[in-house]
Each structure stands twice: as structure tokens, then as C-alpha cells.
Amino acid sequence: MTITSSSTAPAIEVAGLTKTFKQGKNTVEAVKGIDLAVAEGELVAFLGPNGAGKSTTLRMITTLLRPTSGSAWLAGHNIAEDPDAVRRKIGYVGQGNGGGNNQRVREELVTQGLCYGIKKSESSRRADELIAALDLTGMESRKVSTLSGGQRRRLDIALGIVHRPTVIFLDEPTTGMDPQSRANLWAHIQRLRAETGATIVLTTHYLDEADAMAERVVVIDKGTVIADDSAAALKDNLAGDRVELSVGSVSDADELVRLVAGLENVHGAEVTGTLVDLQVAGADVMLPRLITAAAERGITVTAARSSRPTLDDVFLTLTGRSLRETAAA
Numbered sequence: 001m002t003i004t005s006s007s008t009a010p011a012i013e014v015a016g017l018t019k020t021f022k023q024g025k026n027t028v029e030a031v032k033g034i035d036l037a038v039a040e041g042e043l044v045a046f047l048g049p050n051g052a053g054k055s056t057t058l059r060m061i062t063t064l065l066r067p068t069s070g071s072a073w074l075a076g077h078n079i080a081e082d083p084d085a086v087r088r089k090i091g092y093v094g095q096g097n098g099g100g101n102n103q104r105v106r107e108e109l110v111t112q113g114l115c116y117g118i119k120k121s122e123s124s125r126r127a128d129e130l131i132a133a134l135d136l137t138g139m140e141s142r143k144v145s146t147l148s149g150g151q152r153r154r155l156d157i158a159l160g161i162v163h164r165p166t167v168i169f170l171d172e173p174t175t176g177m178d179p180q181s182r183a184n185l186w187a188h189i190q191r192l193r194a195e196t197g198a199t200i201v202l203t204t205h206y207l208d209e210a211d212a213m214a215e216r217v218v219v220i221d222k223g224t225v226i227a228d229d230s231a232a233a234l235k236d237n238l239a240g241d242r243v244e245l246s247v248g249s250v251s252d253a254d255e256l257v258r259l260v261a262g263l264e265n266v267h268g269a270e271v272t273g274t275l276v277d278l279q280v281a282g283a284d285v286m287l288p289r290l291i292t293a294a295a296e297r298g299i300t301v302t303a304a305r306s307s308r309p310t311l312d313d314v315f316l317t318l319t320g321r322s323l324r325e326t327a328a329a
């Protein structure tokens with residue numbers, strides 16, 4: 001594959017990436033062949049359970065880990081052939097980043113800038129800018145070790161973007177945070193994106209977060225991409241809406257399932273006692289139709305409920321497992 005380094009190249013291009021770890025006699029196939037293209041300015045979430053291969057993929061794309069096979073290009077630069085150019089373009093915030101504990105916040109940011117070859121005066125200016133942008137005002141001379149979890153994570157992000165990367169990788173930026181700090185950090189990430197137009201790729205195992213924040217969700221399981229689309233499209237195409245209908249007797253429930261099973265837009269039906277659980281396309285339209293069809297057959301629906309699917313329903317459809325059960329809290 002020929003990729004040029006013009007500005008029209010995708011921000012990220014990944015082809016057949018694999019990684020096998022050897023541990024004594026055992027081998028772990030952490031990543032089994034990932035292909036991916038991310039356009040400039042996209043916000044993409046890698047979603048998957050623990051051990052799915054999300055971090056390993058990110059670490060290979062960011063030149064921190066050598067792939068077993070396959071390759072990747074960042075803004076047209078090949079990760080193996082031109083890792084320095086790749087590193088200049090990207091910001092990487094790993095799971096447990098953060099500066100030396102005894103360093104002070106502003107000092108840490110200025111030093112990071114110097115490490116990237118930025119002049120002292122410019123580095124100081126950027127440190128002040130990031131302190132304001134990431135809500136660290138008042139913390140300038142605090143030791144990093146005294147920051148709260150949320151403040152520390154915001155400093156991590158500031159450290160990762162001091163050199164103004166065009167592609168930013170965040171490995172589980174919100175893991176372990178309380179909901180308020182997560183929402184706050186997300187507001188910062190969204191603002192950063194709006195202001196800089198940066199491409200952002202992050203990993204998460206928070207379903208609600210991937211659903212609400214990313215415009216594109218790449219679902220990874222057992223080292224491969226098993227779905228890749230917007231959260232809305234994944235839910236519509238892979239899970240469908242749910243409609244639950246309660247009827248008066250078990251025989252009515254059985255008859256209702258037989259009646260609706262052949263209807264267009266009904267993709268699945270399950271009976272539990274007097275409750276009929278249906279997977280449908282377009283619950284808003286289908287619910288009254290189903291109730292009418294039941295009434296015409298002399299079956300009274302005593303209660304009805306419809307719900308939109310979650311990304312967990314998508315994962316369940318794809319793998320037979322719940323992401324909620326496999327993900328760490």
C-alpha cells in the first residue's frame with residue numbers, strides 16, 4: 001500500500017496489525033489483525049472488555065510497541081520507517097501517566113515542552129495556556145503528588161498535548177473517576193477538539209461514555225475489530241429496539257408470539273411466562289401495531305414498554321456476552 005505524506009492522507013491508517021506476546025512457553029495473541037482508517041478530526045472510541053487488545057493496538061500505533069506483523073501510518077508517516085515523525089505528530093496519554101511526584105505542576109509542563117525542543121519562553125506560554133484550558137488554575141506550584149485523581153488526569157492530558165499534536169491518543173482517560181469528574185474531563189476533551197480540530201482516539205470500557213461522546217465506536221474483542229460505526233448505527237443495525245408486552249395468560253403469550261413472529265420489522269421474540277419480549281425495528285411505530293394485531297386476535301395487552309438498545313445489547317448480539325459483566329467497574 002502506498003501512502004503519501006500529503007495533508008489529504010487519513011490521520012490514521014492501520015493495515016493487518018498483529019501482536020503476539022511470548023511468556024515462557026505461552027503465547028498470547030493480543031491483536032489478531034486490525035485494519036482501520038481514521039479521518040482527520042474524527043473522535044473515535046475503542047470499546048471492548050478487559051484484555052481485548054485496545055491498549056496494545058494503541059501502543060503499536062503510537063510507536064511504543066513493535067507490531068508482530070502489519071503496519072500503520074500516522075498522517076502519512078509509517079510507524080516503523082519514520083517513528084520520529086510519527087511521535088512529533090501525536091500526543092499519547094497512557095493509563096498511568098503523570099509527571100514525577102515531586103515536580104510542581106507548571107514546572108512539569110514547561111519541562112515537557114523543553115523535552116520536545118520547544119524554547120523556554122514558548123514552553124512557559126503554553127504551560128500557562130494549558131493550565132487555564134484544563135482547569136488547573138491555582139495548582140501551578142502544587143506538587144503533582146498532591147493532586148486529586150481528576151486533576152492528575154487533566155495534567156496528564158496537558159502533558160500529552162504540550163507540543164500541539166494533530167492526533168491525540170488517550171488510553172482510558174476516565175477510568176476510576178467519579179461521574180462528575182468524568183463529565184468534567186469530557187467537557188475539556190470536547191473543547192480541546194473544537195479548538196484544535198485534533199483527531200482523538202481513546203479507549204474506554206464505559207458503554208455510556210462511548211455512546212454519548214464518540215461519533216464513531218470501534219468495538220474490539222479478542223484482538224479483532226468486530227464492529228465499527230456510529231453508536232446510533234450500531235444500535236439500529238445490530239440490536240434493534242425492544243418491545244415488552246404483558247398479556248393475561250401463558251397461552252395468550254404463546255399465541256401472540258406465533259402471531260407476530262412473521263411480521264415485518266420483528267426480528268426476535270422470546271416468552272417468559274406471560275411476558276413477550278420482542279426485538280423490533282422502529283418501536284414507536286411497531287408498538288401500536290402490535291397491540292392492534294393482538295386485539296384483533298382477541299388478546300388483550302395489559303402492559304407495554306419499549307426501549308432503545310444500548311451498546312451492551314450490541315456487544316451481546318455480536319459476542320453472546322455482556323460487556324457489563326466482562327468490564328471492570
Ligand SMILES: Nc1ncnc2c1ncn2[C@@H]1O[C@H](COP(=O)(O)OP(=O)(O)OP(=O)(O)O)[C@@H](O)[C@H]1O
Pocket residue numbers: 021022023028029030048049050051052053054055056057205
Ligand atoms: N507485555 C505483555 N506481555 C504479555 N501479555 C501482554 C502484554 N501486554 C498485554 N498483554 C496481554 O494482551 C492482551 C491484550 O491486552 P490489552 O492491555 O491490549 O487489552 P485492553 O483491551 O487494553 O484491556 P484493558 O481494558 O484491561 O486495558 C491481554 O491478554 C494481556 O494480558
